[in-house]
Amino acid sequence: xxxxxxxxxxxxxxxxxxxxxxxxxxxxxxxxxxxxxxxxxxxxxxxxxxxxxxxxxxxxxxxxxxxxxxxxxxxxxxxxxxxxxxxxxxxxxxxxxxxxxxxxxxxxxxxxxxxxxxxxxxxxxxxxxxxxxxxxxxxxxxxxxxxxxxxxxxxxxxxxxxxxxxxxxxxxxxxxxxxxxxxxxxxx
Amino acid sequence: xxxxxxxxxxxxxxxxxxxxxxxxxxxxxxxxxxxxxxxxxxxxxxxxxxxxxxxxxxxxxxxxxxxxxxxxxxxxxxxxxxxxxxxxxxxxxxxxxxxxxxxxxxxxxxxxxxxxx
Numbered sequence: 001x002x003x004x005x006x007x008x009x010x011x012x013x014x015x016x017x018x019x020x021x022x023x024x025x026x027x028x029x030x031x032x033x034x035x036x037x038x039x040x041x042x043x044x045x046x047x048x049x050x051x052x053x054x055x056x057x058x059x060x061x062x063x064x065x066x067x068x069x070x071x072x073x074x075x076x077x078x079x080x081x082x083x084x085x086x087x088x089x090x091x092x093x094x095x096x097x098x099x100x101x102x103x104x105x106x107x108x109x110x111x112x113x114x115x116x117x118x119x120x121x122x123x124x125x126x127x128x129x130x131x132x133x134x135x136x137x138x139x140x141x142x143x144x145x146x147x148x149x150x151x152x153x154x155x156x157x158x159x160x161x162x163x164x165x166x167x168x169x170x171x172x173x174x175x176x177x178x179x180x181x182x183x184x185x186x187x188x
Numbered sequence: 189x190x191x192x193x194x195x196x197x198x199x200x201x202x203x204x205x206x207x208x209x210x211x212x213x214x215x216x217x218x219x220x221x222x223x224x225x226x227x228x229x230x231x232x233x234x235x236x237x238x239x240x241x242x243x244x245x246x247x248x249x250x251x252x253x254x255x256x257x258x259x260x261x262x263x264x265x266x267x268x269x270x271x272x273x274x275x276x277x278x279x280x281x282x283x284x285x286x287x288x289x290x291x292x293x294x295x296x297x298x299x300x301x302x303x304x305x
Contacts, residue, residue: 018257021257029245029249030245031242034242034243038238051256059260145232146235170199170200173228177199180234
């Protein structure tokens with residue numbers, strides 16, 4: 001995520017300036033919501049996880065020391081909220097599948113690939129494949145390969161060992177590759 | 189190195205990592221493995237590109253996110269009061285004890301005066 005929050009804006013938020021907070025939300029909400037949606041697949045769950053993330057961010061602003069960039073920190077908070085939501089939800093697989101159509105209508109509204117129909121089509125195929133990945137692989141691959149989190153961060157977020165996190169990332173990539181390149185995926 | 193060994197490892201390669209010499213040698217003479225490696229490379233690039241693909245946030249969500257500080261304010265104020273009371277509980281307890289003692293003393297004095305009268 002590119003840094004879209006200035007130190008000055010953060011300082012105003014820390015002082016309780018609500019207009020600065022609104023500015024911060026507008027600058028980051030799409031990335032945060034999209035991350036939650038990629039992990040959870042369900043728009044309602046993603047909205048709830050986004051809210052949880054911003055509540056945690058608001059409460060944690062004063063303790064944010066700036067070791068990492070704010071947006072990187074916010075990503076961690078958001079993925080943590082999404083994974084907590086993933087753990088707590090007890091919904092059927094059928095519900096997830098039925099929500100795909102709703103998701104497809106909203107994904108992607110790409111900024112970087114606007115006007116490049118071929119690339120957008122490829123990325124749409126990839127989004128579909130990601131959504132079809134089993135939940136435990138999906139979160140690991142999304143956090144590692146889309147958002148560039150380290151293996152130890154992923155292990156921490158998912159509450160698993162580093163070796164288990166690596167295995168999930170590798171198996172997830174393999175499955176994803178087989179879905180994106182179906183004709184060649186199982187060739188040996 | 190055989191195809192099975194190399195393909196078993198392909199999913200563990202991180203984006204931008206260079207293949208070893210042995211792998212390069214194998215890839216230069218095995219078209220299938222080279223194609224498979226290229227697929228993983230393409231997959232990694234596309235996944236990275238997804239980070240810039242974002243969806244529109246529902247309007248109701250945006251409003252709820254912006255309202256977080258005002259929604260949290262009463263609870264935050266209550267939390268500040270509770271924290272203050274906890275930190276200064278000894279002083280407050282001493283103050284209350286002192287007030288009770290003074291009250292009891294006044295009451296006792298008045299009672300004695302009334303009895304005397």
